[in-house]
Amino acid sequence: MSKNIKAEIAVLGAGPGGYAAAFRAADLGKQVVLVDKDASLGGVCLNRGCIPSKALLHVARVLEESQEVADFGITFGKPKLDVDKIREWKNGIVSRLTRGIGQMAKARKVQVVQGVGKFTSSTEMAVETDDGTVKIEFENAIIASGSRPATIPSFPVDDKRLLNSTGALDLADVPKRLLVIGAGYIGLEMGTVYQALGSKVSVVEFMENLLPGADADLVRPLAKRLKARFENIWLKTKVSKIEPQKNGLKVHFEGEKKVEPQVFDKVLVAVGRKPNSENLGLENTHVNVTDRGFIEVNEYQRTADEHILAIGDVAGDPMLAHKATYEAKVAAEVIAGLPAKFDARAIPAVIFTDPEIAWAGLTETEAKAKDIPYEKSQFPWAASGRALALGREDGFTKMLFDPETHRVLGIGIVGPNAGDLISEGALAIEMGADAEDIGLTIHPHPTLSETVMNAAEVFTGTVTDIYVPKKKK
Amino acid sequence: MIEELKLPELGEGIDSVEISEIRVKAGDTVNVDDVVLVVETEKATMEIPATSAGTVKDIKVKVGDAVGPGGVLMTVEAAGDSASKSESSQEEQSPAKSASSDETADETSADEKPASEEASSKKPQPKPERPAVPQPEKGEPTPELEPRKSTGNAPPLASPAIRKFARELGADLERVSGTGPKNRILKSDVEAYIKQQVTRAQSGAGGGVGIPQAPEIDFSQWGEIETIGLNKIRRLTGQNMQQSWQVAPHVTQFEEADITALEAFRKSEKAAAEARGTKLTILPFIMKAVVAALKAFPDANASLDPSGESLIRKKYYHLGIAVDTEQGLMVPVVRDVDKKSIMELAEELADLSERTRERKVTPAELKGASFTISSLGGIGGTYFTPIVNTPEVAILGVSRAAMKPIWRDGEFVPRLILPFSLSYDHRVIDGAAGARFTKFVSDMLSDIRRLLL
Known part of the structure; x- marks a missing residue:
């Protein structure tokens, strides 16, 4: 490997932000070097995040459904789990995808350097590889270093029974009793997986609701379902101490209601993620980092350093792969001199629990906090033939409209496949569609997607699938 | 029932007016033809x-808003119709049945129909007769400038691809008016906007092309000041004058006319004019001399083609007369001066200038001049250099x-001399032609019998 590389663009990090930036830039005729510390490209999302968790959630879903169909008159025997096989299957999906990224890099003539990259100046990066230091001299760099699980320093460091999301996805075994600290999307998704695989799962959350930040009405159907399946859900409670013992981890709680100290086989810490902005040598550049560790960028993804751009988790909330990919393309195009800009009006968010929760655009929580006027309409899935045929009537679709223009401001969905359904709402927001546009678009019957049309029709007063009393004004 | 009051068509070429006064407030009772709003067009x-x-x-509007024809100004609830207070179409929907089991069965069978059959069976159904429902923002697309301000902070209605296209061209979508459904901004709207901007820049109307902007100075550092907003007339006059000054290379020719005889004649006809109820000034005579x-010099009754390639001579003689009003300078137009008598002109001038001062002239009366006269004779001064009304x-x-004492036949004689200038x-127009023109006017005024020749 040559020890000195010159590049038009150096991309640090090969996650969904980094590889997209590298590939888009290469497609625009730029000479690109892609740096990642892992041999397996794809970042957290592909290796230790979105993809493996979805594989395991699918396993959980199948297990769950095999029991639910008893109500329909179908009874299966108790499923036999081969955890090694499940792990292998999950890893197979991951490696297939990450190999694909390597091949695409090759096809685009993007040079991949495996090692830990660090800026030595605004135009130079040193990468510590297995074969020594590689210097990359670049005209522009795109930082896509991502984020990592946040930790709680007072907890025991070197105990294998204390997991983060990465450890939980490794699926070393299925613990008898699992405590999940943090009821955010990672905690609830992994809790769902382990519960389906047979663990007794408890969740402890410091805030007063599951999924803090999400609209409370969207969370309610999920909370109801989890309450029936999880061993405990402790809200407004925090873990004060974890004592390693031979028979497990003894956990002490503090909170509104007294929770006795108890022993768990494993504890998953899922208290959020932290941007990877340390140890990048940013002090050798003009890049600014906020108090929370995010790299400051403008709408062109440029940092305070004219040579350096940043995208994805490290460049700010929300820490979502699809936001990173969008920003990646903006950054690559900005460097190529195209008039790109972060111009999205909605970033959908999905929680892949059962039921799924998804939203895009304005949430009611945000509208109330910022005093943004809106009118809400809602369609219950109990009135959807398709939802009933799936045996799931707990979901609903709600939409927020601008009271004056009737344009869609936000959409929230809870129910199976909410994550797939949300895209229509995101498109509506981007297109500036109003309630009538959606209500007058023929949606196929019988599908869950009809509930989006129906919610819009509740607003326009044209719905015929439910009875809505006349609005009094 | 709620009726919408929309801005009517106000005449050709008026695509936007400014709301200058709102005379009613929500809750007021109005009758047909009560004046509820005052709007301001160009002049x-x-x-x-x-x-x-x-x-x-x-x-729906506030003072200062720009509104185009068809724009909704306010809604009025018809008298004796207080029962229905609905503002949306919600109430008009007939109650729907709730989801029931047999409905589900119906839908399942419908679902099994081939899609095309289902679609075609639905198409030909006649539209149900619609009750007269007020449909704010749902009716026919209002042409052009529905004031975007009224839609709160809603961003411009444009898809991501159009937003990108606008970025590529550097067009600010807030300034582009959409012609699509519900005023959606289409690609062609962005193109039209850019074209308009380019044309404007090339013709120099943008103002200050190549001229450094005046620095902002805080005058209060030297003493007390007061900032007064300019009204629309003043702003437009400023723009037009600057444009003319920058675009047209100006020359001003001075001349004088001996109007002793003319003045004597005017005085002799004064009584006759008063008998007709009008006041005979010298201006109608000047207008006749100008025509x-x-x-004689048709190039002075012309306009330069914007391309600069040709001259457009006008076969009509419409004279703009500058009128000083409280709000600023306005130029109403007297049409077909060549076809009117001095008395008719006198009457028309009196009427037109009075209505102009009261701001009751129509926009049409302010357009179409082929030449302009600005008279400061009533105030004083010897000569001034007016700016061409391009x-x-x-x-x-x-x-x-x-x-003035005029040297004639070996002696000074007192003569009434009228100083005038032509910019x-x-x-x-070349210098020689300009001098010939002023000489011609002078000759005409010095002996108005020549007007008959």
Whole structure:
């Protein structure tokens, strides 16, 4: 490997932000070097995040459904789990995808350097590889270093029974009793997986609701379902101490209601993620980092350093792969001199629990906090033939409209496949569609997607699938 | 029932007016033809009457808003119709059945029909008769400038691809008016906007092309100041004058006319004019002299083609007369001066200038001049250099007549001398032609019998 590389663009990090930036830039005729510390490209999302968790959630879903169909008159025997096989299957999906990224890099003539990259100046990066230091001299760099699980320093460091999301996805075994600290999307998704695989799962959350930040009405159907399946859900409670013992981890709680100290086989810490902005040598550049560790960028993804751009988790909330990919393309195009800009009006968010929760655009929580006027309409899935045929009537679709223009401001969905359904709402927001546009678009019957049309029709007063009393004004 | 009061068509070429006064508020009772709003066009104000009687529900505009024809100004709830307070179409929907099991069965069978059959079976159904439902923002697409301000902070209605296209061209979507459904901004709208900007920049109307902007100075550092907003007339006059000054190379020719005989004649006819109820001033005579000069020098009754390739001579003689009003300078137009008698002109001038001062002229009366006269004779001064009212190519500036000693036949004789000047666009009129023109006017005024020749 040559020890000195010159590049038009150096991309640090090969996650969904980094590889997209590298590939888009290469497609625009730029000479690109892609740096990642892992041999397996794809970042957290592909290796230790979105993809493996979805594989395991699918396993959980199948297990769950095999029991639910008893109500329909179908009874299966108790499923036999081969955890090694499940792990292998999950890893197979991951490696297939990450190999694909390597091949695409090759096809685009993007040079991949495996090692830990660090800026030595605004135009130079040193990468510590297995074969020594590689210097990359670049005209522009795109930082896509991502984020990592946040930790709680007072907890025991070197105990294998204390997991983060990465450890939980490794699926070393299925613990008898699992405590999940943090009821955010990672905690609830992994809790769902382990519960389906047979663990007794408890969740402890410091805030007063599951999924803090999400609209409370969207969370309610999920909370109801989890309450029936999880061993405990402790809200407004925090873990004060974890004592390693031979028979497990003894956990002490503090909170509104007294929770006795108890022993768990494993504890998953899922208290959020932290941007990877340390140890990048940013002090050798003009890049600014906020108090929370995010790299400051403008709408062109440029940092305070004219040579350096940043995208994805490290460049700010929300820490979502699809936001990173969008920003990646903006950054690559900005460097190529195209008039790109972060111009999205909605970033959908999905929680892949059962039921799924998804939203895009304005949430009611945000509208109330910022005093943004809106009118809400809602369609219950109990009135959807398709939802009933799936045996799931707990979901609903709600939409927020601008009271004056009737344009869609936000959409929230809870129910199976909410994550797939949300895209229509995101498109509506981007297109500036109003309630009538959606209500007058023929949606196929019988599908869950009809509930989006129906919610819009509740607003326009044209719905015929439910009875809505006349609005009094 | 709620009626919408929309801005009516106000005449050709008026695509936007400014709301200058709102005379009612929500809750007021109005009758048909009550004046509810006053709007301002380029140079005239117009009163907008209510078109239906009832109670004002909601005023959709505020003072200073720009509104185009068809734009909704306010909603009025018809008198004696207080039961229905619905503003949306919600109430008009007949109650729907709730989801029931047999409905589900129906839908399942419908689902099994081939899609095409289902679609075609639905198409030909006639539209149900719609009750007269007020449908704010749902009716016919309002043409052009529905004021975007009224939609709160809603961003411009444009898809991501159009937003990108606008970025590529550097177009600010807030300034682009959409022509698509519900004023959606289409690709062609962005293109039209850019084209308009380019044309404007090339013709120099943008103002200050290549001229460094005046620095902002805090005058209060030297003493007390007061900042007064300019009204629309003043702003437009400023723009037009600057444009003319920058675009047209100006030359001003001075001349004087001996109007002793003319003045004597005017005085002799004064009584006759008063008998007709009008006041005979010298201006109608000047107008007649100017028309004679324009006929002799047709290039002065012309406009330069924007391309600069050709001259457009006008076969009509419409004279703009500058009128000083409280709000600023306005130029109403007297049409077909060549076809009117002196008395008719006197009458028309009196009427037109009075209505102009009261701001009751129509926008049409402020357009179409082929030459302009600015008279400061009533105030004083000897000569001034008026600015051409482009796209016209010349303007006559008339000053105050005075008795002067004139050397004639070996002695000084007192004569009434009228000083005047002609500013012209040197791209069209040369110095010699300018001097000939003023000499011609002078000869005509010195002996008005020549007007008959």
